Amino acid sequence: MSIVINQLVNGLQSGSIYALVALGYSMVYGIILLLNFAHGDIIMVGAYAAWMCMVNFQCHPIVSMIIAIVTSMVLGVVIEKVAYTPLRSAPRLSLLITAIGISFLLENGFQLIFGAGAKTVPSMITGSDIVLGGVHLSFPAVVTIVVSLIAMGVLTFLVQKTRLGKAMRAVSEDMGAAQLMGISLNKTISFTFAMGSALAGIASVLYLCSYPQATPTMGSMLGLKAFVAAVLGGIGSIPGAMIGGFLIGIVEALVSAVGLTVWRDGVVFAILIVVLLVKPTGILGKPVQEKV
Amino acid sequence: METILKVDQINVYYGAIHAIKDISFEVCQGEVVTLIGANGAGKSTTLNTVSGLLRSKTGSVTFLGEPIDKLSPHKIVSRKLAQVPEGRRVFLRMSVEENLEMGAYTMPSSGVAQDLEMVFELFPRLKERRRQVAGTLSGGEQQMLAMGRAMMSHPKLLMLDEPSMGLAPLLVEQIFEIIQNLNQKGVTILLVEQNAQMALSVAHRGYVLETGRIITTGTGEELIKSPEIKKAYLGG
Numbered sequence: 001m002s003i004v005i006n007q008l009v010n011g012l013q014s015g016s017i018y019a020l021v022a023l024g025y026s027m028v029y030g031i032i033l034l035l036n037f038a039h040g041d042i043i044m045v046g047a048y049a050a051w052m053c054m055v056n057f058q059c060h061p062i063v064s065m066i067i068a069i070v071t072s073m074v075l076g077v078v079i080e081k082v083a084y085t086p087l088r089s090a091p092r093l094s095l096l097i098t099a100i101g102i103s104f105l106l107e108n109g110f111q112l113i114f115g116a117g118a119k120t121v122p123s124m125i126t127g128s129d130i131v132l133g134g135v136h137l138s139f140p141a142v143v144t145i146v147v148s149l150i151a152m153g154v155l156t157f158l159v160q161k162t163r164l165g166k167a168m169r170a171v172s173e174d175m176g177a178a179q180l181m182g183i184s185l186n187k188t189i190s191f192t193f194a195m196g197s198a199l200a201g202i203a204s205v206l207y208l209c210s211y212p213q214a215t216p217t218m219g220s221m222l223g224l225k226a227f228v229a230a231v232l233g234g235i236g237s238i239p240g241a242m243i244g245g246f247l248i249g250i251v252e253a254l255v256s257a258v259g260l261t262v263w264r265d266g267v268v269f270a271i272l273i274v275v276l277l278v279k280p281t282g283i284l285g286k287p288v289q290e291k292v
Numbered sequence: 293m294e295t296i297l298k299v300d301q302i303n304v305y306y307g308a309i310h311a312i313k314d315i316s317f318e319v320c321q322g323e324v325v326t327l328i329g330a331n332g333a334g335k336s337t338t339l340n341t342v343s344g345l346l347r348s349k350t351g352s353v354t355f356l357g358e359p360i361d362k363l364s365p366h367k368i369v370s371r372k373l374a375q376v377p378e379g380r381r382v383f384l385r386m387s388v389e390e391n392l393e394m395g396a397y398t399m400p401s402s403g404v405a406q407d408l409e410m411v412f413e414l415f416p417r418l419k420e421r422r423r424q425v426a427g428t429l430s431g432g433e434q435q436m437l438a439m440g441r442a443m444m445s446h447p448k449l450l451m452l453d454e455p456s457m458g459l460a461p462l463l464v465e466q467i468f469e470i471i472q473n474l475n476q477k478g479v480t481i482l483l484v485e486q487n488a489q490m491a492l493s494v495a496h497r498g499y500v501l502e503t504g505r506i507i508t509t510g511t512g513e514e515l516i517k518s519p520e521i522k523k524a525y526l527g528g
């Protein structure tokens with residue numbers, strides 16, 4: 001019994017990280033129809049920011065975490081302004097290729113600056129196991145799940161209730177009509193990238209709690225799995241990204257639990273293929289509506 | 293009468309397609325002006341150019357004495373020029389109330405509650421459905437929502453693109469009554485219609501568009517009586 005619960009907690013732990021990253025994919029896709037393949041690399045940059053703060057500047061862990069999150073957020077907004085804004089009316093394929101280019105630029109740029117080797121990030125969140133009804137839960141796992149749930153709650157509130165959040169939904173639904181309401185596209189799109197990238201920054205910090213290493217390519221597999229999660233949940237859908245993230249995490253944990261750890265990544269991508277074949281709109285996705 | 297909108301010699305292209313050819317017209321304070329013309333004449337293109345969604349290669353658009361042809365659409369809205377786009381384009385996944393709030397995006401939030409009441413008075417049907425998502429409204433209700441949404445920004449000039457499209461005759465009459473009602477309350481109106489008879493009967497003046505050009509203009513009465521117009525648009 002306790003093994004099952006432990007595996008479930010592991011699944012929820014990695015699932016919550018996938019969910020946080022998947023949210024960024026989905027929100028950006030929702031607003032400008034871009035599969036932002038540079039999104040995973042924002043996690044990597046966040047991790048290096050945390051490492052530099054902890055090791056080079058000896059910052060307090062909390063300060064390091066905040067700096068990592070802010071760095072991710074700023075980076076996301078800057079990438080959008082520099083690389084995607086000029087292509088706003090270009091074909092979506094040009095935008096996609098640009099995103100892949102940015103991803104290469106970040107990964108190779110960081111490899112050039114910091115080398116290909118892993119940088120060990122001193123643990124930022126420490127605590128003893130939490131015992132619940134005889135089951136030992138690791139402290140980082142509990143923190144990861146709780147923090148992710150809080151972040152998703154805050155996001156949902158921002159998107160549902162605030163002025164900018166509503167503007168974001170309006171732009172996602174109909175960019176032209178939203179402009180006719182007096183909504184500024186630039187501001188709203190920046191806001192979307194800021195939120196998505198901040199979530200990636202939070203994911204980065206939480207990831208480091210359990211896997212305390214930064215490498216230039218750490219974001220790519222994480223990003224790809226989160227992308228699968230976003231597609232599974234229904235790309236463009238915020239609750240879909242959350243559900244998809246948790247499902248992917250749990251599936252991975254189950255695959256490992258039955259002793260097929262080497263198949264873990266394969267199963268995730270098999271899910272992508274099956275979803276694309278069977279229900280390309282995902283669990284909560286809306287069928288694409290042709291705009292008149 | 294004071295001119296509030298002046299469109300001067302605009303030319304609009306979609307790639308190689310020359311959709312608007314040297315169009316000039318003006319709208320004065322307090323008027324209802326209509327642009328009529330067949331499908332593809334360029335009516336929506338004209339409105340979208342005034343609201344900044346499209347750009348003219350030449351000429352100028354002046355609103356309340358200031359050039360607006362270089363401004364982004366959201367800046368133009370905050371100058372009190374609102375457009376109800378063709379096909380309503382309400383936010384189908386948002387509630388009626390949220391749609392109206394979006395209409396008030398350029399307004400200080402303190403006045404929104406009062407303006408909601410103003411719109412609900414105009415369209416009582418919307419009040420009953422305020423929490424419903426707009427996607428579940430009927431076509432007529434969506435048109436009311438689109439108009440109410442535009443009213444939330446207190447426009448001085450309201451541009452309506454085919455408000456009667458796809459509505460039953462009774463609803464069309466109701467919508468036209470509301471247009472006249474708004475006009476009496478001081479809102480200047482630029483109305484695009486296929487339903488030329490109806491549009492000309494409420495309009496002070498009209499312009500007739502044909503393949504991207506203005507071919508004739510006159511008062512509503514003159515145009516209704518004009519034999520060419522009768523032949524081309526009024527089915528007689």
Ligand SMILES: Nc1ncnc2c1ncn2[C@@H]1O[C@H](COP(=O)(O)OP(=O)(O)OP(=O)(O)O)[C@@H](O)[C@H]1O
Nearest residue numbers: 306309311329330331332333334335336337338486
């Ligand atoms: N997005 C577009 N791309 C290319 N051509 C377009 C586009 N939109 C409109 N056009 C062309 O521009 C011309 C004017 O179109 P517009 O939509 O302004 O006509 P309209 O008078 O509003 O017609 P309707 O009464 O059918 O709404 C048409 O020939 C149309 O085919």
Ligand SMILES: [Mg+2]
Nearest residue numbers: 335336337378
């Ligand atoms: Mg039209």
